[in-house]
Amino acid sequence: MKLITDNITWMTFAFHNSLRNHRRSLVTVAIAALGTAGILLAGGFAYSTYEGLSQAAARTTGHLIVATPAHFNVEEDVPLQYGMDNAPALQQQLFSDPAVRYVLPRVDFSGLISNGDKSTIMLAIGIDPEAEFAVKGPFLTVKEGQILQANSTEAEIMLGDGLAKSLKAKAGSDLTLMVSTVDGALNALDVKVKGVVATGIPDIDKRLVYTDIKTAQKILNTQRVSSLGVFLDSMQATDAAQQRIGHLLPTMKVETWLDEAFFYKSVRELYNRIFGALGLIISIIVVFVVTNAMAMAIIERTREIGSLRAMGTLPSELIRSFTFEGMFLGAAGAVTGAIIAISISVLLMIFPVEMPPPPGRSTGYPLLITIDAAMYVVTLLGMIALSMLSSGMIARKTLQQPIVDALAHN
Amino acid sequence: MSQAAIIALHDVHKSYRLGEHLVQALRGVDLQVQRGELLALTGPSGSGKSTILNLCGLIDRADAGDVLVNGVNTKSLTEKQLTIQRRDTIGFIFQSFNLVPVMTVAENVDYPLFLNGVPLAERKERVAAQLKAVGLHEHAQHLPDALSGGQRQRVAIARALIKRPTIVIADEPTASLDSHTADQVLDPMRERGHAEGAAFIIASHDERLTRRTDRIVSLLDGRMQ
Numbered sequence: 001m002k003l004i005t006d007n008i009t010w011m012t013f014a015f016h017n018s019l020r021n022h023r024r025s026l027v028t029v030a031i032a033a034l035g036t037a038g039i040l041l042a043g044g045f046a047y048s049t050y051e052g053l054s055q056a057a058a059r060t061t062g063h064l065i066v067a068t069p070a071h072f073n074v075e076e077d078v079p080l081q082y083g084m085d086n087a088p089a090l091q092q093q094l095f096s097d098p099a100v101r102y103v104l105p106r107v108d109f110s111g112l113i114s115n116g117d118k119s120t121i122m123l124a125i126g127i128d129p130e131a132e133f134a135v136k137g138p139f140l141t142v143k144e145g146q147i148l149q150a151n152s153t154e155a156e157i158m159l160g161d162g163l164a165k166s167l168k169a170k171a172g173s174d175l176t177l178m179v180s181t182v183d184g185a186l187n188a189l190d191v192k193v194k195g196v197v198a199t200g201i202p203d204i205d206k207r208l209v210y211t212d213i214k215t216a217q218k219i220l221n222t223q224r225v226s227s228l229g230v231f232l233d234s235m236q237a238t239d240a241a242q243q244r245i246g247h248l249l250p251t252m253k254v255e256t257w258l259d260e261a262f263f264y265k266s267v268r269e270l271y272n273r274i275f276g277a278l279g280l281i282i283s284i285i286v287v288f289v290v291t292n293a294m295a296m297a298i299i300e301r302t303r304e305i306g307s308l309r310a311m312g313t314l315p316s317e318l319i320r321s322f323t324f325e326g327m328f329l330g331a332a333g334a335v336t337g338a339i340i341a342i343s344i345s346v347l348l349m350i351f352p353v354e355m356p357p358p359p360g361r362s363t364g365y366p367l368l369i370t371i372d373a374a375m376y377v378v379t380l381l382g383m384i385a386l387s388m389l390s391s392g393m394i395a396r397k398t399l400q401q402p403i404v405d406a407l408a409h410n
Numbered sequence: 411m412s413q414a415a416i417i418a419l420h421d422v423h424k425s426y427r428l429g430e431h432l433v434q435a436l437r438g439v440d441l442q443v444q445r446g447e448l449l450a451l452t453g454p455s456g457s458g459k460s461t462i463l464n465l466c467g468l469i470d471r472a473d474a475g476d477v478l479v480n481g482v483n484t485k486s487l488t489e490k491q492l493t494i495q496r497r498d499t500i501g502f503i504f505q506s507f508n509l510v511p512v513m514t515v516a517e518n519v520d521y522p523l524f525l526n527g528v529p530l531a532e533r534k535e536r537v538a539a540q541l542k543a544v545g546l547h548e549h550a551q552h553l554p555d556a557l558s559g560g561q562r563q564r565v566a567i568a569r570a571l572i573k574r575p576t577i578v579i580a581d582e583p584t585a586s587l588d589s590h591t592a593d594q595v596l597d598p599m600r601e602r603g604h605a606e607g608a609a610f611i612i613a614s615h616d617e618r619l620t621r622r623t624d625r626i627v628s629l630l631d632g633r634m635q
Contacts, residue, residue: 002527005530006524009524016512016513019512020511020512303508304508307504307508307510308510308521309493310496310502311496311501311502311521311522311525312497312498312500312522313493313497314490317525403470407469
């Protein structure tokens with residue numbers, strides 16, 4: 001109890017001291033606020049980017065990818081060499097897991113696509129059209145024509161817009177696919193362009209071909225699929241579902257979207273470094289500003305400090321007082337910064353700002369700043385701790401001056 | 411050495427470095443101060459008055475010789491022990507008051523009791539009584555800046571005496587006060603000193619003050635006359 005009342009007294013003293021020089025305190029608080037807001041906005045932007053990229057990655061591959069172990073580890077000599085024979089049965093088994101919402105078979109293959117005059121490389125995916133496009137949501141834009149239909153009698157494809165442009169193809173155009181079958185023989189199939197889509201990544205859209213599973217299996221001369229993309233009810237269910245499905249299908253290997261999300265991991269690593277460095281720089285600036293403010297405060301109060309020490313105040317008690325003073329300045333700055341960051345984040349939700357396409361992308365994206373409670377708590381506590389630490393350190397250093405010299409200070 | 415002496419200085423030497431020069435502030439001073447005694451230290455600037463105050467107030471250490479407070483040789487005490495000793499037994503009155511400007515009059519007077527861990531209820535009572543004794547109870551919630559010089563010095567005296575110290579160190583306590591105001595601060599010092607048995611060691615050039623003390627010690631060039 002006494003400790004609490006003592007600390008309240010020291011805090012009251014520190015609070016009054018922090019209001020002594022209004023202008024200096026205001027500048028210190030303002031810089032701490034800007035620093036906090038900068039960290040929170042940059043961090044919120046990074047979080048928002050991570051969230052968007054992780055969603056995109058998960059919707060591309062599925063939260064989980066189920067395939068034979070060799071599919072992930074060994075290069076195939078012929079298409080679908082390590083594919084799955086019993087996909088429909090596995091699908092049924094996967095649906096027994098409570099977190100599973102969709103199970104999408106995929107047939108990955110490559111070859112040439114031709115308009116008769118020009119042939120070019122394609123990277124094709126055989127899909128279950130309706131379910132695939134349902135889960136892709138906003139991460140696939142139909143630029144022209146329509147999406148594939150599962151019950152179509154014709155062999156149909158959808159082209160990436162870059163590839164369509166290269167082949168001068170549009171919805172309704174007739175093209176020819178040429179691939180190696182699973183036996184190593186060359187096969188060709190005439191197809192009709194159903195639609196043109198864009199993933200937002202030009203390098204992919206220059207090679208992308210979607211077709212339905214049946215067409216893909218027909219041209220490859222197989223009943224196999226490459227993998228099953230498993231879509232769960234939430235991202236958070238991924239790890240637990242991976243464990244469960246791993247036990248459910250012991251002969252298969254189950255990878256998560258993260259294992260395949262090379263772009264996501266690269267961006268995250270890059271952003272973590274950039275924003276980590278930014279945070280470090282801002283923290284150093286805040287430490288310098290608070291240290292400078294406290295150093296000036298201590299110099300101005302040298303004689304007073306000498307008097308307090310002469311009266312029997314222990315250096316540790318004065319350090320505590322100055323640390324509390326730093327805490328008030330840091331807390332005021334941190335809270336103000338958090339309010340600024342929240343205000344800007346909310347304003348960006350109400351009045352969206354469109355960002356230009358990032359390198360390697362053809363579409364822009366809305367500038368969104370995530371308000372993450374944990375990040376706010378950590379940043380605010382960090383800012384307050386830094387202010388306390390810098391105040392305490394400068395006080396500790398300055399209090400080494402002899403009392404007699406402090407009392408003689410003018 | 412008398413056993414009754416609350417402070418005893420034996421052959422104390424102290425020097426300071428002032429730029430390139432070494433200044434001999436005290437050259438073998440022997441001094442004893444009894445409990446309840448009002449001792450005035452006089453002498454020209456640089457004679458060593460403040461140095462004796464600093465040593466008796468345990469805010470500085472002698473280069474040579476012994477400084478005994480309540481019979482304890484302070485030479486062997488650590489900085490923390492000296493601080494606790496000051497906190498428990500020594501009150502300070504500074505020439506320029508040295509009140510804490512962000513504390514009210516009551517908070518300034520309360521500060522030594524707070525440091526000594528006196529319970530809050532008792533502190534409030536003692537602060538009120540102390541302020542009444544120096545005639546400032548109506549100014550308890552004022553900040554020092556709102557007070558006159560004499561009032562501030564009375565607050566400083568109240569602050570120095572509230573913990574009932576056995577030693578009070580006063581450095582030119584009336585230097586910045588006019589004669590009427592000086593009387594206002596001297597009387598409570600003298601009354602409280604004699605009433606509570608505190609030894610007052612006062613450095614002063616002010617004859618109004620020195621003629622009202624029990625003993626005057628004159629210093630010149632770091633030696634007692």
